[in-house]
Amino acid sequence: xxxxxxxxxxxxxxxxxxxxxxxxxxxxxxxxxxxxxxxxxxxxxxxxxxxxxxxxxxxxxxxxxxxxxxxxxxxxxxxxxxxxxxxxxxxxxxxxxxxxxxxxxxxxxxxxxxxxxxxxxxxxxxxxxxxxxxxxxxxxxxxxxxxxxxxxxxxxxxxxxxxxxxxxxxxxxxxxxxxxxxxxxxxxxxxxxxxxxxxx
Numbered sequence: 793x794x795x796x797x798x799x800x801x802x803x804x805x806x807x808x809x810x811x812x813x814x815x816x817x818x819x820x821x822x823x824x825x826x827x828x829x830x831x832x833x834x835x836x837x838x839x840x841x842x843x844x845x846x847x848x849x850x851x852x853x854x855x856x857x858x859x860x861x862x863x864x865x866x867x868x869x870x871x872x873x874x875x876x877x878x879x880x881x882x883x884x885x886x887x888x889x890x891x892x893x894x895x896x897x898x899x900x901x902x903x904x905x906x907x908x909x910x911x912x913x914x915x916x917x918x919x920x921x922x923x924x925x926x927x928x929x930x931x932x933x934x935x936x937x938x939x940x941x942x943x944x945x946x947x948x949x950x951x952x953x954x955x956x957x958x959x960x961x962x963x964x965x966x967x968x969x970x971x972x973x974x975x976x977x978x979x980x981x982x983x984x985x986x987x988x989x990x991x992x
């Protein structure tokens with residue numbers, strides 16, 4: 793056998809050994825990584841299941857305390873309290889507890905907010921943004937009255953008084969037409985304000 797052929801065979805053999813050693817080393821690197829994967833996943837799961845860190849300040853709120861704050865009323869009727877009241881009943885309550893600031897017919901006194909009027913003024917130079925002309929949802933009306941009115945004595949209305957006052961204010965804005973109409977949690981979502989479509 794010639795020397796050149798021997799050199800060629802030796803070179804091929806050496807190359808095969810180098811390639812084999814590289815593949816073996818790569819396999820050894822991959823196996824520990826595969827073995828470590830389940831351990832890492834277990835550690836992540838344990839961390840996720842760990843309770844939230846506590847700072848020993850205060851205490852958790854009770855269900856009753858949370859319910860006292862959870863009084864929002866949404867346009868879809870979620871959060872409406874049970875109750876009912878007529879426009880006529882609302883007129884009497886409004887005259888006694890609301891008219892001092894808002895006027896007998898929602899026209900306001902002094903610098904207090906007006907509640908009615910302003911239909912067709914939104915595009916004018918002096919828009920009159922009342923409940924009837926501007927507000928999008930009746931739920932906004934009852935929600936605000938429930939949490940903030942009467943001024944200085946917020947959240948003092950019973951649920952029935954709340955519905956009655958809301959019905960009267962909607963009546964002042966020609967949204968409810970009949971004084972005998974009874975507003976309740978059962979029919980509340982049927983009330984639509986004229987400007988709702990302009991809020992989309």
